[in-house]
Amino acid sequence: MESKPRTMSLDALALAGAAxxxxxxxxxLFGVFGAIGVYEQGIEAMEQWHLFFEPTIVGTAAGMVxxxxxxxxxxxxxxxxYNSFTR
Numbered sequence: 028m029e030s031k032p033r034t035m036s037l038d039a040l041a042l043a044g045a046a047x048x049x050x051x052x053x054x055x056l057f058g059v060f061g062a063i064g065v066y067e068q069g070i071e072a073m074e075q076w077h078l079f080f081e082p083t084i085v086g087t088a089a090g091m092v093x094x095x096x097x098x099x100x101x102x103x104x105x106x107x108x109y110n111s112f113t114r
Contacts, residue, residue, distance in 0.1 A: 034113040039106035043099045050098035051091040054080065058087025 054073070061070040061082025073080050073090065080090030 036110050036113065037106040039103050039110065042106045043103035046102040047095040047099040050094040054091045054094040055087060058082055058084075058090065061087075 054077075057066075057070060057073050057080070060066045061073075070082055074082075077090050077093055079093050080086055
């Protein structure tokens with residue numbers, strides 16, 4: 028009697044939620060660094076890559092929301108696709 032090898036299934040919602048939180052925290056750090064003038068090249072890159080990010084309070088909050096939503100959607104799609112391939 029042979030058993031089928033177990034494949035790992037990802038909890039898509041938990042993984043996407045964790046990615047959203049991590050992305051928001053990283054964007055907060057970029058906002059703080061931008062406000063104090065540290066890591067200027069990284070701040071410039073974030074301003075180019077993210078539509079709403081600026082090193083201000085409002086720009087940092089908007090960047091955090093944008094990064095969290097984008098990360099959630101992309102990681103959820105990745106986890107869903109992974110789970111569908113492992114079935």
